[in-house]
Amino acid sequence: MMQLSHSSASCRSVPSVGRPSLRRRVIPCAAANGSEGHSTTFHRLIQDNGCLLMPGVYDALSARVAKQTGHKAGFVSGYAVSGTVLGEPDLGLLTPPEMARKAGQISGAVPDWPVIADADTGGGNVLNVQRTIRQLMTAGCKGCFLEDQAWPKRMGHMRNKEVIGMDEFAAKIAAAKEVIGEEDFFLVARTDARATSAKYGLQEAIRRANLYADAGADATFVEAPRSEEELRIVGAETKGLRVCNMLEGGVTPLRTPEELAAMGFHLVVYPLAGLYAATRALLNVYGTLAEKGTTRDDLAALAHFSEFNELIGTEQRIRTEERLTRRAPEDKLLVKVRGQTKELH
Ligand SMILES: C[C@@](O)(CC(=O)O)C(=O)O
Numbered sequence: 040m041m042q043l044s045h046s047s048a049s050c051r052s053v054p055s056v057g058r059p060s061l062r063r064r065v066i067p068c069a070a071a072n073g074s075e076g077h078s079t080t081f082h083r084l085i086q087d088n089g090c091l092l093m094p095g096v097y098d099a100l101s102a103r104v105a106k107q108t109g110h111k112a113g114f115v116s117g118y119a120v121s122g123t124v125l126g127e128p129d130l131g132l133l134t135p136p137e138m139a140r141k142a143g144q145i146s147g148a149v150p151d152w153p154v155i156a157d158a159d160t161g162g163g164n165v166l167n168v169q170r171t172i173r174q175l176m177t178a179g180c181k182g183c184f185l186e187d188q189a190w191p192k193r194m195g196h197m198r199n200k201e202v203i204g205m206d207e208f209a210a211k212i213a214a215a216k217e218v219i220g221e222e223d224f225f226l227v228a229r230t231d232a233r234a235t236s237a238k239y240g241l242q243e244a245i246r247r248a249n250l251y252a253d254a255g256a257d258a259t260f261v262e263a264p265r266s267e268e269e270l271r272i273v274g275a276e277t278k279g280l281r282v283c284n285m286l287e288g289g290v291t292p293l294r295t296p297e298e299l300a301a302m303g304f305h306l307v308v309y310p311l312a313g314l315y316a317a318t319r320a321l322l323n324v325y326g327t328l329a330e331k332g333t334t335r336d337d338l339a340a341l342a343h344f345s346e347f348n349e350l351i352g353t354e355q356r357i358r359t360e361e362r363l364t365r366r367a368p369e370d371k372l373l374v375k376v377r378g379q380t381k382e383l384h
């Protein structure tokens with residue numbers, strides 16, 4: 040059973056981000072009331088780091104870069120995967136199997152780096168939720184976000200959202216918990232009730248988050264608070280572990296993990312920072328190429344050949360290939376069999 044009963048004076052240190060250096064900064068831990076349940080990788084990461092910062096990732100390469108720059112975990116963003124795999128907006132077009140496939144590629148590329156995937160609404164009713172969660176677990180994910188939007192869902196900071204009934208969503212949480220059992224999988228229940236087109240608002244979102252915590256979610260996520268004041272209210276009035284979504288250009292003001300920890304949050308996601316940065320870089324370099332016909336005067340804006348090869352382990356792979364296939368001077372193939380080198384003719 041997990042305990043996060045640190046006083047506001049207790050602290051954890053986390054590595055700084057943005058570069059691979061080991062510079063560390065300290066984030067005061069927020070106390071979590073009612074955070075009981077089975078312990079998972081993400082419970083441990085939150086306990087060890089105070090407030091855990093997770094960048095959004097959308098493919099194997101972005102996950103490798105996030106890991107290399109010192110992040111301890113990543114969030115496979117539905118918005119970013121929809122944008123990069125389909126070239127489509129986050130309006131419910133990406134299917135759960137497409138997300139599971141991408142999440143599996145990411146987990147495969149960074150096997151020792153935990154990721155939480157965006158399960159959106161779970162793809163339908165309780166049975167779809169169970170299938171989706173099983174697929175994400177098989178893909179190697181260590182958790183997911185599941186949200187109470189009606190289908191077709193839309194990205195949380197867009198207009199025309201609707202939510203399903205809170206009891207119906209509590210049943211989806213129960214369905215998810217049933218397949219998770221004692222597995223190492225962290226379930227975040229998200230409510231979009233703050234910003235629907237219908238009658239709801241912040242108090243409804245808080246009521247829902249608390250119901251979802253009672254239904255067994257490991258953490259709750261009130262989507263789209265509109266001000267610092269609303270962030271504080273969510274931090275003060277919801278139970279258990281709390282997730283905060285920091286979205287450049289969205290309706291919630293951007294804050295640091297330190298600032299959010301002081302308001303009572305435990306897990307901070309910047310889901311679109313990488314996607315938007317990569318998009319800006321591509322716009323720039325393709326624009327340059329179209330304009331000038333060459334990149335030769337703009338190489339500083341690009342990763343270097345050797346830098347990129349190092350990032351994806353090219354040299355290591357070539358050495359493995361050489362070790363397994365190199366021919367002896369007499370042109371015989373040497374292979375290792377149970378520790379002994381033998382010649383193949
Ligand atoms: C976090 C998010 O769900 C975006 C959102 O709806 O706020 C994502 O897909 O990255």
Ligand SMILES: [Mg+2]
Nearest residue numbers: 116117118157
């Ligand atoms: Mg999403």
